[in-house]
Amino acid sequence: MNTTRRNLLIAAAATAISSGWGQVRSEAGTPVVRYNATTPEGKEMLRIYAQGVKAMRALSAADPQSWTFQWYIHATPKSKSQLLNEVFGTSGSPGRDLANETWYTCQSHLGQPEDYFLPWHRLYVAQFEEIIRTVTGHPEFTLPYWDYTSSSSYSMPEEFQDKNKNDPAFSTLFVANRNRDGGPLRSANVNAGEPLNKYFPGVRNFLVLPDMTKGDYRAFCSQLDSALHGNVHVYTGDGSNMGNVPTAAGDPIFWLHHCNIDRIWTGWNALGHKNPAETNGKNWADTRFVFASSDGRRVELSIDKISDSTNLPYRYDTLPGQVVVAQSSRAEDRLFLRSVRPGSAPGSARAGAAAGPVVLGAAPQTIKLEPTDPQNGLRDIAPRLLRGDVSRLVLVLNSVQAHVDPHTTYEVFLDLPANTSGTAADDHYVGLLNFFGATGDQGHGAHVGKSVEFDVSDVVQRLRSRGGLQEETSVTLVPVGEPAADAEPSIAGGLELRGR
Structure with missing residues (x-):
């Protein structure tokens, strides 16, 4: 008997255990396995997944098991009150009450603490996974993941692509309005199987893991959310698809994306890093x-129940692998440099002047960072980073926001000399700024913005070794394409360079 067949027969013996969040283990009590979508086991699970998507789409939007109801738990494409009336009418009912309590509760796109991003989505995906088991009658089902950080999987799994849009088994996984080639995003033709990072090679590749060696949960969660997570959303489907919070969960690939985000979090824990018991002054148990x-049914769940990855009822066939390194104690968060409000007197940042806003547009924008103290020039800080006095340097963009989706991204550079572009700018490249979760969405008003962090430790060291640090520290943002006319993207809270 081949390995695939044997594993599927073992999984077929799985039994559901009532746990409040859809816990499933094998008869032996061991966790079931979530597979890479490209493996034979993962492909078999995709076949079941496609059946489940079809079954859920056939249900009324008022049914909590339906595709629409589950999509709207993440976010709603119109105002929630409007959709509640459209689906349930204006009279009260248990179904309407449940929808009112659960729809558009995704963390953290409405100003909630970003620390809840990972645990909320873990609960959400687990409930969805259990619904697929129920509607298909396959208790052995586990949600596959799309490992887009692997060079062999930069493209979306073939079951979701144009080649299978008429396939009897997989056509329900195809969505036409994913990104096409080019445009202001410099996107790939996603449905044609092109790699998401087609136009972003080398150091510009945005499909990279956050630093898995650092043990600060808040920083890890923030960087995973704003960088890799947001980039996959935006470069899979801009506008009315994955790139827009209210429509993102309407695409079947959404769930494989978030399964992988959960896998990365699990991998970070497997390196010995601990999740917090409380954040923002509130216990996770509360x-x-x-x-x-x-x-x-209505189920209310505390996030502390799923924060220990070793106690989850599932595991992953592989985890993101990095060598575990010795962890130094976290240094005190120290503000070294920051942007100054336009028009402020030189050096006013030292006196505590408010920073920002920085308005972005169709032309590159360079922002000078002023030292908060004379000794905080970047040329002075870099040797301290090498000695270990500062464990890492983080560039923080405070309150990134836009009125509507800009339909573009911005490449971020540190100390970029004037008239430098192309590969000559690679040494200065920090990362890609996306606006997923930072825009005002139709029917929901303006968002409060999000803070975005880039670890620039390696960039600073590289520039120091090559004499590339400038006398005056600056950050340059270069638009990948022209932003939508009414977007008005900005960094409302200014920029900071912090040592941690």
């Missing part, structure tokens, strides 16, 4: 969210 269970 932080609860409401979902719809696989049988349509």
